[in-house]
Amino acid sequence: YIIFEDLKLPPELNTPKSSANTRSSVFVMPTRGMHVNQIWSQKSSPAAEQAAAGSFDTAMRLLHRQLGIKNFVPLRSMFLDLFTGSHSYLRALSSSPVVSLAIERGWNKSASPNVRGPPALVYHFSQLEEKLKAGYKATTTGKFTEALRIFLSILHTIPLDVVESRREVNEVKELIIIVKEYILGLQMELKRREMKGDSTRQQELAAYFTHCNLQTPHLRLTLLSAMSICYKVKNLATTSNFARRFVTQRLTSKTPN
Secondary structure: OOOHHHOOOOHHHOOOOOOHHHHHOOOOOOOOOOOHHHHHHHHOOOHHHHHHOOOHHHHHHHHHHHHOOOOOHHHHHHHHHHHHHOEEEEOOOOOOOOEEEEOEOOOOOOOOOOOOOOEOOOOOHHHHHHHHHHHHHHHHOOOHHHHHHHHHHHHHHHHHOOOOOHHHHHHHHHHHHHHHHHHHHHHHHHHHHHOOOOHHHHHHHHHHHOOOOOOHHHHHHHHHHHHHHHHHOOOHHHHHHHHHHHHHHHHHHHOOO
């Protein structure tokens, strides 16, 4: 038998003692960075960007403080659209979870990888202009329920629109006034159609509709409708009043500038 205690090894084969250099070769897990949603939430001030970052509570507090909004149910789907629209999702393997990638607004190849830009937004002012045209078209064709839905959608989207210039700010303010008038008028008209047995209330609502600040073609339609309603119940005095306003509208539109 070999007795290992008596076995003499040469000095160069002795096992070296551990040193500080040996420890440096051990892999150290890097410190985890801040999630992009948290970076967006800390750097962003518009409510739309907070919603895109997933900070729905912060977005609602901002809208309540800035605009006095209390009922956020109509904005729920828009919050979700903003959040999902600011991320892209990549599936690597069927057994692995989906990888979420942040989409930044205005990103380009020369941007620094260490600086995060604001989140990409799915709502833009140009989209509101297209919706406004669709609302006008639905009103012209008498599809008042659809028109009301479109104008309400515009009104609900405006608080989540990020404007880039003073011109856009003024255009948004003007759009709010336009949409408000159409929503009020269409709600009265739809309510009037439900009250078939109350001719007095029908005349009142028809008259109110003619005082909304609408586009000239739509105002003429309201005057014609009010004339017809009042004439059917032999309210000739009010009918003549609407007729004079209708003629005045036609003459005014034909007057050259």
